[in-house]
Amino acid sequence: MRSNDVLGFIFAGTLDEKIPELAASRTTASVPIGGKYRLIDFVLSNMSNSGINNVGIVAKSNFLSLTDHVGSGSAYDLSKRRSNLTLLTPYGGKTFSNFVETIYNMHGYIEHCREEYVLIEQGNVVTNFDYNALFDFHSKNNADITFIYKKGIIPAGYDRPITLDVDASGKVNQIFVKPDNTAEESDFMYGSLLVRKELLMNEIRSALSLNRLDIKRVIQETIGKFRVFAFENKGYTAFISSINSYFAFNMDLMKKEVRDELFNPKRPIYTKVRDDAPSRYGLESKVKNSIIAQGCVIDGEVENCVISKGVYVGKGAKLSNCIVMQDAIIGADTNLNYVIIDKDVQIKDGRSLMGFDSYPSYIAKKSVV
Amino acid sequence: MQMFPKQEVVAMLLAGGQGSRLGVLTKKLAKPAVPFGGKYRIIDFPLSNCVNSGIEAVGILTQYQPLILNEYIGNGQPWDLDGMHSGVNCLSPYQAIKGADWYSGTANAIYQNINYIERYDPDYVVILSGDHIYKMDYNKMLEYHKEKNAACTIAVIDVPLEEASRFGILNTHEDGEIYEFDEKPEHPKSTNASMGIYIFSWKELRKYLTEDEAKEGSSHDFGKDVLPTMLAAGERMFAYPFEGYWKDVGTIDSLWEANMDLLDPNVTLDLKDIYSRNPMMPPHYVSPDANIQNSLIADGCNVEGDLEFSILFSGVTVGKGATINSSIIMPGAVIEEGANVQFAIVAENTVIGKNATVGQRPEAVENRDEWGIAVIGENTVIADGAFIPAKQMIDTDTEVAAE
Numbered sequence: 020m021r022s023n024d025v026l027g028f029i030f031a032g033t034l035d036e037k038i039p040e041l042a043a044s045r046t047t048a049s050v051p052i053g054g055k056y057r058l059i060d061f062v063l064s065n066m067s068n069s070g071i072n073n074v075g076i077v078a079k080s081n082f083l084s085l086t087d088h089v090g091s092g093s094a095y096d097l098s099k100r101r102s103n104l105t106l107l108t109p110y111g112g113k114t115f116s117n118f119v120e121t122i123y124n125m126h127g128y129i130e131h132c133r134e135e136y137v138l139i140e141q142g143n144v145v146t147n148f149d150y151n152a153l154f155d156f157h158s159k160n161n162a163d164i165t166f167i168y169k170k171g172i173i174p175a176g177y178d179r180p181i182t183l184d185v186d187a188s189g190k191v192n193q194i195f196v197k198p199d200n201t202a203e204e205s206d207f208m209y210g211s212l213l214v215r216k217e218l219l220m221n222e223i224r225s226a227l228s229l230n231r232l233d234i235k236r237v238i239q240e241t242i243g244k245f246r247v248f249a250f251e252n253k254g255y256t257a258f259i260s261s262i263n264s265y266f267a268f269n270m271d272l273m274k275k276e277v278r279d280e281l282f283n284p285k286r287p288i289y290t291k292v293r294d295d296a297p298s299r300y301g302l303e304s305k306v307k308n309s310i311i312a313q314g315c316v317i318d319g320e321v322e323n324c325v326i327s328k329g330v331y332v333g334k335g336a337k338l339s340n341c342i343v344m345q346d347a348i349i350g351a352d353t354n355l356n357y358v359i360i361d362k363d364v365q366i367k368d369g370r371s372l373m374g375f376d377s378y379p380s381y382i383a384k385k386s387v388v
Numbered sequence: 389m390q391m392f393p394k395q396e397v398v399a400m401l402l403a404g405g406q407g408s409r410l411g412v413l414t415k416k417l418a419k420p421a422v423p424f425g426g427k428y429r430i431i432d433f434p435l436s437n438c439v440n441s442g443i444e445a446v447g448i449l450t451q452y453q454p455l456i457l458n459e460y461i462g463n464g465q466p467w468d469l470d471g472m473h474s475g476v477n478c479l480s481p482y483q484a485i486k487g488a489d490w491y492s493g494t495a496n497a498i499y500q501n502i503n504y505i506e507r508y509d510p511d512y513v514v515i516l517s518g519d520h521i522y523k524m525d526y527n528k529m530l531e532y533h534k535e536k537n538a539a540c541t542i543a544v545i546d547v548p549l550e551e552a553s554r555f556g557i558l559n560t561h562e563d564g565e566i567y568e569f570d571e572k573p574e575h576p577k578s579t580n581a582s583m584g585i586y587i588f589s590w591k592e593l594r595k596y597l598t599e600d601e602a603k604e605g606s607s608h609d610f611g612k613d614v615l616p617t618m619l620a621a622g623e624r625m626f627a628y629p630f631e632g633y634w635k636d637v638g639t640i641d642s643l644w645e646a647n648m649d650l651l652d653p654n655v656t657l658d659l660k661d662i663y664s665r666n667p668m669m670p671p672h673y674v675s676p677d678a679n680i681q682n683s684l685i686a687d688g689c690n691v692e693g694d695l696e697f698s699i700l701f702s703g704v705t706v707g708k709g710a711t712i713n714s715s716i717i718m719p720g721a722v723i724e725e726g727a728n729v730q731f732a733i734v735a736e737n738t739v740i741g742k743n744a745t746v747g748q749r750p751e752a753v754e755n756r757d758e759w760g761i762a763v764i765g766e767n768t769v770i771a772d773g774a775f776i777p778a779k780q781m782i783d784t785d786t787e788v789a790a791e
Contacts (some may be wrong), residue, residue, distance in 0.1 A: 053670065053671070054670070054671035055670070055671050055687070272673075273673070275673075278670065278673065281670075282669070282670040287668040287669075288668070288670070289668055290668075292466075292666045294466075294661075294662070294663050294664065294666070296425075296426070296427070296659035296660070296662075296684075297425070297426030297427050297684040297685055297686040297687075297699070297700075297701075298672070298684065298685050298686075299651075299683075299684055300680045300681060300682060300683045300684075300685065300695075301681070301682065302681055302682050303681075304680060304681060305679075306674045306678065306680055307674065307675075307676045307678070308674065308675060308676045309673070309674050310670075310671045310672070310673055310674075311671055311672055311673075311674060311685070312671035312672075312687070313427070313671070313686060313687055325671075326671075327671075328671075
């Protein structure tokens with residue numbers, strides 16, 4: 020199989036109920052992350068870098084920021100004669116209440132696309148992944164379905180997680196749906212899978228006709244019926260499934276090995292371009308162990324922070340362990356510790372805000388403190 | 389010929405000169421493509437000015453080392469110059485039935501591209517050069533040109549009297565009408581220096597370009613030939629006074645100064661609305677060991693050393709204990725641990741080895757005349773511990789061993 024025979028299909032709203040603050044006015048996929056990115060940049064760049072030409076993004080609500088960010092897809096090289104990015108939103112009064120119905124409601128789009136395979140991906144995953152290895156694995160094993168899985172502790176936020184019993188060859192013997200997430204080591208499936216389009220639509224149709232709306236059950240029932248395989252994602256992967264995992268991922272970017280892997284120059288991560296000037300450090304700036312995007316003016320002290328594009332940090336301000344999203348204004352002589360500051364927030368001079376390592380506090384978009 | 393929608397104004401940007409005074413920095417690229425200000429190239433300034441002034445058709449005249457420039461301009465998308473019927477085009481010398489000629493002068497370059505200009509049936513043509521850093525609304529100048537019913541309008545900037553003899557000075561009547569050109573005068577009569585920005589009414593320019601082309605002995609240059617001829621013929625020529633930041637970056641010193649001006653809070657040049665191609669790199673990282681004051685840093689840098697009064701372009705690495713002062717480090721350069729770079733320009737992808745020293749402070753040099761900015765060409769490796777004194781210029785693609 021070739022990558023241009025694969026349709027990328029991304030769910031933009033994955034686990035948005037687990038990050039209610041961040042996703043209050045946007046989809047999970049368009050949550051700002053890592054100083055200049057939105058979550059979806061990673062999966063879209065992976066698809067583009069792997070040679071996938073056609074991508075559909077499913078968004079059930081709150082998709083204004085998503086449409087604004089991905090636009091025509093040109094930033095990801097997905098807007099050409101032979102490449103496409105399509106935003107799939109509810110229409111004609113249909114709802115996207117669960118995966119089975121959603122996929123079925125998109126059958127017109129999916130069946131119209133000329134690709135033979137569908138790669139389903141989730142909008143809450145941060146990784147730099149070459150899908151070509153997955154495609155080779157799928158072909159070599161003559162698989163009907165291949166899941167991507169991760170070995171390790173299941174991240175908090177995944178309720179009723181799916182775990183796999185995989186043998187040495189990668190064949191899946193059994194699929195478990197855990198009644199609760201006990202955060203144990205396992206081979207954990209996070210909603211990424213590769214399947215032939217025809218098989219997917221047949222299974223969805225049959226599930227609907229039997230009124231089986233639980234996608235996890237549909238997945239479980241593939242065992243014994245099809246050649247089901249699983250491919251391990253061995254690279255650095257962050258699952259944004261809680262405000263804590265969001266915070267932890269941003270802080271992981273201070274580690275060189277994480278940056279080197281995620282921002283591999285051979286497989287760049289693309290994002291919508293904004294013409295910001297380089298960031299300016301003032302005479303009294305003091306920055307330690309931080310990630311700083313362009314267009315910032317830093318006159319204060321910044322330590323262990325991720326500062327997004329266009330942020331202003333005033334004189335005498337002390338920021339530690341903070342994530343500051345774009346165009347926020349942090350006034351002079353402020354003192355902030357463990358705070359997530361959303362877009363366009365203004366912190367007035369002299370204010371103090373403290374969160375805690377395990378409980379970062381959050382300031383909503385456009386607030387004035 | 390295909391008909392294009394009419395454009396009132398077409399801009400022609402002269403980008404073919406070598407810029408030999410920039411030495412190794414223009415060995416492999418044309419002067420307008422020289423990196424500037426942490427993420428730009430010089431040409432971003434006139435190009436952004438064009439789009440911000442509503443000029444949608446821009447011809448770039450290229451001749452010397454055009455590869456990097458052509459690649460950078462591409463389809464013009466970063467500047468919104470990728471319209472269906474207009475946009476940016478790189479115009480290089482070409483072969484035709486009657487033969488082939490290099491561009492022999494600035495006026496000849498425009499003359500050879502009369503067909504490009506005429507496609508748009510313009511009323512006015514703006515002539516720009518690719519070696520100045522400034523922000524200007526060409527529209528205001530055009531309004532002035534129309535108001536004065538001029539054949540030619542030249543933008544001028546007020547320079548200090550003691551510096552006026554370095555410039556082309558325009559002497560004008562009170563209403564701004566030019567009566568005399570004074571090229572680098574010993575005893576300047578005024579302080580109106582030409583900025584190298586001309587607006588012509590196209591019909592007049594076309595006439596004078598054609599006449600000049602036929603003239604024996606002409607060097608086909610705007611400043612030397614076309615403008616004096618127009619003045620002698622009694623055409624209405626006006627000086628348009630510009631106020632704001634403007635700097636010629638044709639020499640190492642002025643290029644360095646213009647970069648340093650970006651760090652000066654008293655300088656009025658604001659980089660907002662200057663567009664450029666953006667490399668796809670993550671935000672920069674500053675380590676716990678770094679100390680950064682009064683500097684500009686672009687995406688993709690990794691800073692573990694000390695920075696003061698310096699500019700880092702995208703993807704620069706600064707090792708632990710390295711110190712950089714009053715310097716410009718271009719994309720992809722690596723300053724290794726303990727290296728010391730001061731009063732220097734380090735070009736793209738160059739490596740400064742561990743504990744090497746590049747450049748010196750003015751006070752470290754006994755004879756001030758021997759002091760100057762040190763320049764290291766692109767893709768060069770300066771070995772660990774090597775010393776490059778002030779004012780030295782190191783070639784591109786070389787290796788410099790330690791003594």
